[in-house]
Amino acid sequence: MTQHLAELARPADATATAGARRTGDWWRDAVIYQVYPRSFADANGDGMGDLPGIRSRLPYLRDLGVDAVWLSPFYASPQADAGYDVSDYRRVDPMFGELADATGLIEDAHRLGLRIIVDLVPNHCSDQHEWFQQALREGPGSPLRKRFHFLPGKGENGELPPNDWESIFGGPAWTRVADGEWYLHLFAPEQPDFNWEHPAVQDEFRSILRFWLDLGVDGFRIDVAHGMVKAAGLPDIGGSDQLKLLGNDVMPFFDQDGVHEIYRDWRRVLDEYTGERIFVAEAWTPTVQRTANYVRPDELHQAFNFQYLGTSWDAEALREVVDLTLDSMRPVGAPATWVLSNHDVTRHATRFANPAGLGTQIRTPGDRELGLRRARAATLLMLGLPGSAYLYQGEELGLPDVTDLPDEVRQDPSFHRQSGQDGFRDGCRVPIPWSGTEAPYGFGPVAGGPSWLPQPASWAELSVEAQTGVPGSTLELYRSALAVRREQAALGAGDSVDWMDAQPGVLAFRRTAADGSSVVVTANTTGEPVRMAAPGRLLIGSGEVVVVDDETVLPADTTAWWAV
The missing domain is CATH 3.20.20.80 (Glycosidases)
Structure with a gap:
């Protein structure tokens, strides 16, 4: 028996399940x-x-x-x-x-x-935020500058950044303003960092x-x-x-x-x-x-x-x-x-x-x-x-x-x-x-x-x-x-998986709900199909999964869920 995605059950009214979890x-x-x-x-x-x-x-x-x-x-x-x-x-x-x-x-x-x-x-x-704009207008010593990281530069005339930090977007993490001070921005110059020590x-x-x-x-x-x-x-x-x-x-x-x-x-x-x-x-x-x-x-x-x-x-x-x-x-x-x-x-x-x-x-x-x-x-x-x-x-x-x-x-x-x-x-x-x-x-x-x-x-x-x-x-x-994830109590909840023996390149684990129901997840990460015993009733597969007489052919790069 070959099961295709179209044959896998969804709730009769899929919209009724929205928000249905606890x-x-x-x-x-x-x-x-x-x-x-x-x-x-x-x-x-x-x-x-x-x-x-x-x-x-x-x-x-x-x-x-x-x-x-x-x-x-x-x-x-x-x-x-x-x-x-x-x-x-x-x-x-x-x-x-x-x-x-x-x-x-x-x-x-x-x-x-x-x-x-x-x-x-x-x-x-943003450098267009009211606080930052006011800090620029008021200049060095402004109380608002303390809400950001404004510092004098290094070097004889303050021409070097205060430290060697680099922006995540490239270039120095500091930009110098017209009055000579530098401000910190871990990202773009248009994104000044807040000083989170300020109340x-x-x-x-x-x-x-x-x-x-x-x-x-x-x-x-x-x-x-x-x-x-x-x-x-x-x-x-x-x-x-x-x-x-x-x-x-x-x-x-x-x-x-x-x-x-x-x-x-x-x-x-x-x-x-x-x-x-x-x-x-x-x-x-x-x-x-x-x-x-x-x-x-x-x-x-x-x-x-x-x-x-x-x-x-x-x-x-x-x-x-x-x-x-x-x-x-x-x-x-x-x-x-x-x-x-x-x-x-x-x-x-x-x-x-x-x-x-x-x-x-x-x-x-x-x-x-x-x-x-x-x-x-x-x-x-x-x-x-x-x-x-x-x-x-x-x-x-x-x-x-x-x-x-x-x-x-x-x-x-x-x-x-x-x-x-x-x-x-x-x-x-x-x-x-x-x-x-x-x-x-x-x-x-x-x-x-x-x-x-x-x-x-x-x-x-x-x-x-x-x-x-x-x-x-x-x-x-x-x-x-x-839809299947909502229906199966064993999926999503909990904090552990029970790993099962599997062939090289295959992951297999069991999820068990408080009511005793279980789901087995199998994932073939290899580039070749693998044969394995069917863990249970096929719920869904990411590709075409073949089940013949309790034996499964799990295609290359395919995951399947099984009700046990």
Whole structure:
């Protein structure tokens, strides 16, 4: 008997399952979908995604089967770094709409059983922020300069930066202003770092938290959560490679122990509110054990597992990082938080299409068929692990990175600076296709209309419309997998896996629920099909799985779930 994806059961009413999980500690096994607002849906036809566009597509996300939606920044911003340079944390940027659109989006989502998580950017603001502009106007000695890191330079006339720190985007992490002082910016010059030792900064962000909590948001994803606190005296680093967000070097500007006092303070604010509100940390740390520090019981709730994101499609390496993650999170009582793609890294359909070891920003398309097959298998593996999982918009369509964008359309600030990040993040930010055969494929309201980054002609066949109801499509795989994950109590919950004996290159583990029901997950990471005893009844496979007389043929680069 051969079972195809189309034959695998979904609930008769898929929409009825949205929000159906338990409400207490909902975040422990939630599937959360990242929306990158400028690239999700454009309601007014200006080529830029917006909040009304997102509101119009919320039923799609409900039907997909996710529990919550995380929105990347939509605050007032000059857009020097795609909104991560915030000039006003309480105002919606006009390119995305108005504050009423944000409140309406939150209300609509709640009616549909979806929760809303918004981005918070506390490490830095925009150089157009009122505080920074006033600090510039008032000059050296201004009290407002103490809210940032303004320092005199080194050298005979202060012509050298205060220390040797480098910007993540390339070049020095210091910019000199007209009066001769320098200010710190770990990212672009348009993004001055706050001084988190200043009480006014602490007070301001407590107020910002309450502003959005009062409007009904269900949580915050904290940008550069490992930043904010700098080592005393801002010491020089020397010869270390400072430009790697994910590395083993200990940096005086990242992952300082003092940051945890901030999060304990914020947790007290969050706990003033009902409804299981949460914090999610974007914390790039040297080890998973250091990441676990951010999710201790009195701090944050989740922290992205970037070590897992950076792991190649290899059974031994994957098992090692899964064990390390679960072992690190268990002592602090936090769930693992798995992720494969986001707006800062090459989509996993393209990463897995290329040889291992190229990092998380890749410039070549690789083997598209191989990459998609592995990406589907990797997603099913991730969704079978205990804890929460994050999906990045468009991965449910199998979208690859766009690796051939012309230089003149790129907007990633690190692309335009020397020796920083690779600067190819635009490739994962291209607006997603919804329908039709002509760009912008339903992203905007008019066929042939604009999109802020150009979409490939091949994306017509990857649109939501083109894949809906098509057996074996990546969209239908995601819909089915999320439906099955809701139905099977053994999936998502818990904090451990029971590894089973398997052939080289194959992962096999059992998940068992409190009611005694079990699911076995098998993943073949090799390039060849493998034969194995069928662990149980096939629930779903990322590819065509053949079961004949209790023997299974698990194809190359394929994951399957089995009810036991």
